[in-house]
Every structure is written in C-alpha cells, then in structure tokens.
Amino acid sequence: MDIIKERYDIAINRIKDIKEDNAVEQKYYDYFVYVSQFILMLDEIYGEIQSEKIKDYSEKQLQDLNKKLYQDIYAENYAKSYANPEYAVKVLGETYGKILCYVYAKLRSQIRNIYKEETEIFTLYIELFIEIYNYFEESENPEVKYLEETIYSFEKDNSEIFMDKMIDERVNPENKFAVNIVMDSDLNDLRYLYLYGEHIGNNEIEMAKFLNRMDDEEVKRLATVYTEGYRQGFVHAKKDLSIKDTVDIRYNIGFERIVRAAIDNFKEMGLKPVIYSPGYQSTSPNKQYWFDHKFDQALYLDKSYVKRKLESARNAYEERKDMAKVMAGPAVIEIFGENPFEPENKKEAFSLTKEQQQVSATYSTDYQRMVNEYIPGDERSFTIIAFPIPEFGEKFEEMFEATVKINTLDMEKYGKVQQKIIDTLDKADYVRVVGRGSNKTYMNVQLHELKNPEKETNFENCLADVNIPLGEVFTSPVLKGTNGKLHVSEVYLGELKYKELEIDFEDGKIKKYTCDNFENEEENQKYIKENIMYNHETLPIGEFAIGTNTTAYVIANKFDVIYKLPILIVEKMGPHFAVGDTCYSFEEEVKVYNPDGKEIIARDNEVSLLRKSDIKNAYFGCHTDITIPYDELGEITAVSENGEEITIIRDGRFVLEGCELLNDAFDDK
Template sequence: MVYDIYSWDNRLIVERINLAMERISQIKSEKDIRFGDFFLKLSRFLEQVNDLRIKRDTGEFEKQSFEELNISQNELFYDLKEENYNESVYNPDVLEKLCDKEFMSPLLSLSFEVRAALITVFEGDLEGFVNILELFLQVYGICLEGGDAKEVSEAIYWYASDYLDITARKKIIESFTTSNRFFYNIIMNDDLSDLRYLFKFGEYIGENEIKTAKYLNSLDMETVRLCAKTFVDGYRDGFVAMQKDISKRSIVSLIYRIGFERIVKEAVILFEDMGFEVVLDRKPYRLADMSHIRNRGICSGGVNRQFEYDHKYDMNIFTKKAYLDRKFEISKQTFEEIKENMARYGGPALMDAFGDTEFLPVKKTAANAFVEKQNNLMNNYRNEMMLLQDEYIDTSGTAFCIIAWPLPSIAKEPEVYLNIFDDIIRINTLDAGKYKEAQQKIIDALDKADTVRVIGGKDNKTDLTIKLHELKEPSKETNFENCVADVNIPVGEVFTSPVLVGTNGTLFVKDVFLAGYHLKNLCITVKNGMIEDYICENFETRDDNRRMVEDSILKGHKSLPMGEFSIGTNVVAYNVAKKYDIFEKMPILIAEKMGPHFAFGDTCYSHDEESVSYNPDGKAIIARDNECSIKRKTDIKSAYFNCHTDITIPLVELGDIYTNEPDGTNTYIIKDGRFVLEGSEILNE
C-alpha cells in the first residue's frame, strides 16, 4: 500500500512560496533591522534555496556540470563550513554578540530549522518549505515590531506543535513504508558513474563522499556484488541463526553513508530478489523529528560537526509535556494507520562507515541545552515510543544486519586507502567455520565459570570481574552466544549479558572511537554492574572530560548497567588495525571483535528477551536478562535505557582473561594478549 504523505495542491503552495519570497527579498533593502545581521544572513540563504527550487523546476539544475554543482553547494553551505564558522550567525558565540541574551535560545532554534528548507526543496516537500518561510517571516515580524523573546519562543513552539500532524506522521510513514522513493529513484535510476548524482541528495557532499564514489566506480562488478551479497546474506542468515521465520517479513530499512551507492544498488537488487521492499529513509533534519541522543538514517558526513553539536538541543524550545503527549498520540494513530506494514517489518540493515577525521566538540555556554526536567521528559518519551513500537512490531520475528566500510579520510595516501578497503573486504568475508569451532571451545570453558576476570596489560588499568548466570542444565544451556558472520559482520566474538550484582572493577582503554568522538584514556568504574564513576583525558578540565563521556556513553542517563560482556576473536582484524595504525579509527563493529568488549546500556537481547535462540551446538542461550531488564515484568518503563555502547580493549592493551570456577579452578582463555585455551590457538594465526 502506498501512503500519501504529500496530499496538498502544489499550485496553492507555490503561490504561498512566491508571496513569502517576495517579502523575504525586501529584507536586504530595509534599514535599522533589529538583529539585522542574523535576519539578513538567513533571508539570503532562503533566497538561494528558492533559486535552487526554480532551477530544479525548469530543468536547469540537471544541466549543470559537476564543477558548477560543487560551487553552488559551497555557496549554500558557506556559513557552516569550518573555515567560515567562527564568523557565522549559526555559531552561538557569534549570535550572542548580535542579539539580546533572552533571544539567543529561540533564534538558535530558528536558524537550525531554516537550514531544513534546503532538503524540503530537494525532496519536493513544498509544504514543508513554505511552512519554514512563513515561520521565518513571523519571527522577523515580531522582532521588527519590537516584540519580546517570549513571543518568538511561542511562535516556534506553536509552529512545531501545529504541524505535528504532518511532520510526525510523515517521519513514521517514511521509516516503515516505501512511500518516499527519493533515494531509491536516484540510486536505482541514475548513472552512478556520473558523480553529479551525489548533489541530488541535498546533503553536503565532501571529499569523503566524492572519493568513495570514485573508488567504488573503479571496482569490478564482481567485487561490488561480493560486498553487497555479504551484507544481504548476513541479514538473511540472522533469521536462520535466531530460528525466525523470514517468510513472514518483507520490509527492510537500509541505512548507509552517502557515497556507497554502487554497493547499495546491488544490495537493493538482492533484497528485492528475496521478496523484500527496501525503505531508504533520510536522517532526521527537522527539529520536530530530531533526538538529542541519536538520529539514525541516510546522510553524508556533514559540513561541520561543531555546527551539529552546537544545535543538538535546539528542540528544547518545544520539549514540554503537552507537546510530547500530542506527538505520542499522533504517532500511535500513525502506527495504527500503517500496522500492516509494521507487521511485515523485518528489521534494519545498516551499512556503517568509519575513518572520519578526529573531532573534539567544544561546549559553548551560549548554545541551547536541556534542563534536567526536559532531559527526563525526553528519556521517558523515547522509552514510551519504543514500547509503543513494540506493540506493532513483533520483535520476536525480526532480525538485523550491520557491516562497516572505510572512508578515504582514514588514510593520507590514496593507495593506502585502497589497501585498507581491500583488507576490510577480506575481514568481512572471512570463513566463519574456523571461528565457530574455536569459539565453541571458549564457550565450553566459560560455561563452567561463576565469574570471569579481565586484566589489562602494560599501562592498562583494567581489572574487572564479570558475574555469569547460573546454568541449571549445563548439558542444554549456555551463557554465551557463538557469534559468526550473520547479523553482526565480521565474524569473531562470544558474548553474554552479565549478572549485575557481583560485576565490579575498572575498565580502562587508551584510545576508543565512540559516537563520532575519539576518547583518550577512558576510565570507567563499575560497582555491582552499574557505572559508578567515569573520566577521560581529552580536555584540560574534569567537567569537559566527564561531559565527553556523558555525550558518547551515558546518553542522558546518570548511570547505566553493563549490558554485555564479550570476547572478540578476530585477530585478522586486529592485525589489519596494527598494520595501518588505525586502532582508534576502527568502528566498534570491527573493534569489538579485536579483544574483550563491554557494552553499557541495555542487554544484547533488549525487547526480545522472551525469544529463545540456540548456538550451533544446540544449547539454548539463557543469559538474556539482568536485574534491570527483568523489571519489564513489573515496571516496564524502568527496564530499558534505549542505548547500548560497546567499548573494546584491543589485544595490544590486554593482559589476561581467565575463569573463576566454583571449585576454585582457573582456566585461562587469554594470557599476555594471546589465546591459550586448547583448541582456540588457531585464532592467533
């Protein structure tokens, strides 16, 4: 079924656009404008966006060369580019000098929402475009007439609230149906060897996107299909491994980083051959759709991560209970409207990318922020939305798949990037059979233990004791999942959900890349399975370092449980990281296979605890709950945290991992960073 998300008459919309643009075009000739520099910059941007709309309508856009499109893009993103941002009105530090303090918060929110006009035009959402134009003029009028900051804030609040029927409904429908074919049509119908297609997405296209697309065009079709097939087979095999009936599912959401379209196109073909409809959904770009924690969807690397960081809390202006209650009710109505599609939803397929240049965010006092009440409201809303979604998507029948590919920025020399990409293909296509047998030996030893101890090597302060669940029938039950290359590519880990009480100690990692941030000398103290203290050493001040950990791991919570303990077995991946000295740039998906890792947040089986899954040896995996998740039986709102962040200790930093069995026996799995358990030595090759 196709759901109508653009039901309005475009002729009437264009008339409104023309009227709004006529007024906006007059701003540059007006004098003594209150906060003039701010409104002049935003009005100029909106004029550029409208010029682009006209070029697209007349066909002129399609006729432009790659160089012309790139120049046009750089003009549209001029104020956000890193080299210009220190003088930009979108920068809180600059805006603070241009307007009265009480106007800072609403004008920051307005500036971010105005940027969304660009994507509305690319996607043909003219209603969204004109709504942004009219909001801008409304706020401009309030300031022109001497209105106060409260009036501006109320205008933005009611704009967001009044259009929730459109924005909230549209976002949900586009997440679970194929109603919006914007990305699909470009990927499947355009000539991907003509890189002009990149500029049709509306996202900022930088060197990574251009060089990635160029590189993929240089690969033979067999290699491209291998990359796509590994990804799609992993998704299909996830259903088999978890003993779920794939025939009952026929919708998959495919999320990827712009530039990888050649692989994505082959993946779409393979999914469709399996009988799946492929949803290609953009990362949220309107404030009404955004989360301060995570915004997942198709996107580029962006123009400036500091700009995104500065504006991550701009939705604070309408983060109120009445607004969130209304959004929840609209979401519920929309879920009911598309319940047939949601019943067929099989889960996400994520094609991740890694190798971005290091980014250290600067916290600006002038930027928007949540007060504690708003943070609690948003956490509760996210939790309630997840539970509502579970009513319409039976997660006991869903799977997922995730794979990662490197970006050109991972290496300074182009030929090194090509070599890294080749090695990542090799890692992602390793023989799972060899690992399955060695990992089973490790699981057999771990299943005899009451606790496991992990100790860091030289200069690593890790000393953790992990409490394991009791196996009532060891011949039929196991604590650890034998993870081969199905949902979680590449192959190479055994993992469990620990018991919290009795899990204690210190986790230390010298370098780790989390949520887009490079954390140095990360140290987390765990008491009875919960984070008790934390710090890193990226900044000079303790507060800044703790904020870094809060942004990348705690996700708005004061503490989180250890939801997973795993031993990574992929020494090939470790050696590739060592060969190119890219340990800190490896994505967690691969890094977690390169040594022991610990995830904070929900368990490995969040929202799917009641399902039963089995290892290849036929044993049921029983470690699916901990003391937090089990609360779902009595108080489901306090059971989940809706986050799960993995932190790996690379083998180079590791000392020992050994079991503590009830009779006092210790069995070493790893000693001095090498696998020593009989039957697992092959992993050292």
C-alpha cells in the same frame, strides 16, 4: 497541496520584502537579510528542480551549488557564521543570539526537503522565521518569553506533521526519492551525487569513483556478503523472513553501486527497499556544527511536548501499522576512516537541564517501546557491515581490500574456536577481566547459573550475520556481583573521541565515570552522561563479550587506525562491555540457539526482567559498546564456583588450548 503552495508563495514573497524593509535594528537586520537570502537561494534551487533545468547542470555547476549551500558551516568559515551559536551570541547578544541561531539551523536543515520537492515543512519554518522577524519589527527589544513561547508552540503544535512525515518515510516503500537515485541514475556520471541535496565532499566523490573502477562481479560479491548476512540473521534466529515485505537500507552517499546490487539481492528475497534521510547521509562538512546544535531541543523540551510527540508518533504508526509490521529491519553500511572528532563545549550552545535530561531519556525509551510494538522485535532482524572511506588516507584502497578480508573470514573455523571459549566460560561462576600496563581495568563479571549445562549456554557464538565481521562470544551478565572499573586509554564512540575513559560499576550499574577530554571535571562528566549514558542517571551493563578477530586487530595496528575504526569492528578486537540494554532487548522470550544446538539462556538481567512488572524502567533505548584492545589487556580468566581458574587470554594473547588459530594473525604481522 494547493494550500501548501499558496502558503509557500506568500511566505517567499514576504521574505523578498524583508531585504527592502530595513525596519529593525541594524545588527538584527543584517541577520534577517542574511537568512532571507539563504531562504531565497533554496527557493531558486526549488524552481530549477521543478523545471528540471537542474538536470542540464554540469558536474562543476552542481559542485559549486553544493559548496554554496554549505559554505558558511565549513570549518574555515564557521567562526563568522550565524549557524555558530558562539558567533550568533557575540553579534546578536546573549538575549537573542541562541534563539536566532536555532532558527537559522532549522532552516538549513531544510535543504534536503527542497531537493525532495517537499515544501510543507520548509514552509512552516519560513513562517516561523517571519513570525520572529515580526517581533523585531514591532519592537526594538521584543520580550524573549514571546520568542520562546512562539518556538515552543511551533514545535509542539506541528509535532503531528513532523512525526507523520518521519514515520511515513521509515516504513512506506512508496517513498522512492533515494531509491530512484540509486536504481535509475547513470552511476558513472557523478552528477547523481548532487541529487540528494546532502553535502558532497571528497569522501563521497572519491568513494563513487573507486567503486566505479571495480568490476561488476566484485561489487556483487561485496553486496552479497552484506545481504547474505542479513538473510542469515533471520535463519540463525529462526525468524520467518517470508512474512516481511520491506528492508530499511542505510548507507553513506558514494556507495550506490553496492546498494544497487544489494537491492537486487533483497528483491530475490521478496523485500522492497525503504531508504530515507538520514538513512542515506554524507560525511559532515563540520562536526562542530552538528555538536553545537545537538541539544537545540532544550529550547522547547518538556513533558507536555514529549507527550504530544509520542501521541503523534502513535497516530502515525497506527495509520501505517500494516506497513510497519512487514518491515524486516535495518541493513546498514557503516563507514570509517574519518579523523577522530574532539568537540569544543561552547557555553553559548543549548544544553539540557537535569529535568530535561530525564524527559529526553524517558522519551527515547518510550519511543523505542512503541517502535517495537509496531515493528515487533521478535520478528525483525538487521545486519551491519563497515568499509573505509577515502579520508582514511593514502592507503585507503589497501585498507579497503584488507577490510574485505576481515569481513569474509572463514565462519566454520572461527565458529569452532569460539565454541571452545564458550565451553570454558560455561564452567565459570564469574569472569575476571584485568588490564595491563597503565590500563586500570579490573572487572568481575557475574554469569547466570546453567541448570542444564548439556542443553544450555550463557554465551552466543557470534559469526558473520547480523554483525559483520565475525569474531565474538557475548552474554548478558547477572548485574548483582558484577563490579569493578572499566578503563580505556582512547576510544571512538558515535563519532566522538574519548580519552582515558573510566567507568566504575557496582552490582552491574554505573556508579562513577570520568575522562580526560576537558580540563574541567564537570565538563568531562557531562560529556559522558550526554553521549554515552544518553542522559540517564545510571545504566546497567547490558553485554559482556570477548572479541576474537585478531586479524582485524593486527590490520588496524598495521595501518595505525585502531581509533578510527567503527565499534562494529573494534568490538571484535578485544573484550568489550556495553552499557544500556541487552542485545536481546524486546526479544527476551524468543529462544536463541548456538550452532551446537544449545539454548542461550542469558537473555535477561535484573533490569530487563522489570518488563514483566514495570516496563517503563526495563529499557533505556541505548546500547554502547566499549572495547579494551588486546595491547591493554592483562588477562581474561574464567573462575568456577569452587575457585578453579582457567585463563583464556594473558598479556593480549589467547592461551586457552584450542585457540591457537587466533594467535596466528599476531605471528603473521
């Protein structure tokens, strides 16, 4: 650490000199001075943290400091920020603008490391900045290839350090930065919010205030729904929780009261918390900034870099294999209520070439396989629960209460109704799903053959354990024979909004796709390929499900927020198709049973079966659910091998006998 401190001090002193140098062309000099001032601001904050003077800051002082750190990427300032590739190219030229924008964005990402008092990676990026500056100091027009080679070498050579730190944070419970904030802070003193170094906006402040007004018993109840769902995930899958030692907790800043109560519950289960960045995060100060830098890796991504990165990851996991093996899996608190984000595609932003898309997709798959090797999928579980945030609007508190209702529906009642749907589906050769009105959906979903229907089933009866709330039956379809078009008028996936999304399938794989987000069809297809298909040329259908949580659907329509809800809830509000891996990826050999004792045999499809002969092509490392809401749904019909048809849903209502409970929510609205 002394060597790091020495290098850090040398780098900061050099940064101080840049302002006085005035040794480069004026437009570049302005950039280097601006970024140098940002670095020195972080250094000053680091000094205040180390000396503990920051503990004496008032809430107003901390708020002002937080705004100062993030102000140049706020939407109102972003048009003239060097973090904006459009502005950087305009001012610095196309030759250097994108590269210098990338360097500044990387330095901005180091705010959290300063607050954690971890300066090694920050030091590396300062040294990279100085090296880039030196090129401009030595020549009025430095060769772009030298800048690109410098960045490539930097990212590749330091991948071992980057991956080692990242993986250590994900499995080592001794990293207590966020845990200490949650467990040791006075949560009524909102100064604690600013200890993370993340952007703190109205959502985080008002969420913390809202939870602070809640009595302890209600907070404990919410935490218990969350942690009990996690525990039940192990019980229902017949996995042994007692062999695990840690739990990966993820949440949005402002939820600390629930997280603290959850940590106490997990402790009773024998689990220690692991909380890392971005496991804790805050709502974005500007999602366009995030989108603009989503593919910055295009500057250095190639097969050699990925090979080095995977080698570094394996070394890091190998050193911590005992820690990794006892990781029980993620327990996630998701948020919803943010205004849907429709990004602008900027030509100045980096984008991946076709070859890089393939490299990126391969890396994601290979890395996921590695994670599964060290944190075995057949031994871990997860849970996800979602709550609204204040951005939802003036009815936020009412929606929060409604969400609690959605998350705590009677599992026994729903379980029985869902079983009736499963019993009907198990008689089918395939399922027909048809849209209504302007919805163009027409899908035939091929099901697996049940060789012993008395003991086997195709569909899982999903209740409130790993996926809270309850409300779906799902399967992994047979790909051959699964054909048609999936169409949704609007859907919100992974923080991005899609308009008139259409995907055509042939034998269960994506054949064509489009949407209406952009005027240019090429941009529409690129948007889908990058953000739904994760740059794969095609993806199989990994899941077909029927959502049964009509209560959630009615509440969403009452508040007019159906397109603000997370997929976690939306997937329970109609039929959905997931593209990518199956729900059982890496766990196909683990037998899974429904409450009625039947084994769920549809855990594979033709692609995932390749794991036995060609594992590199068996998994994709992604799984994206796309839901057709009830009001766009014409019918779901089970069709038997002899042609007999039994309709489960017609015109957005359940018509199968025994499912009357599911229509009650529509009648009560």
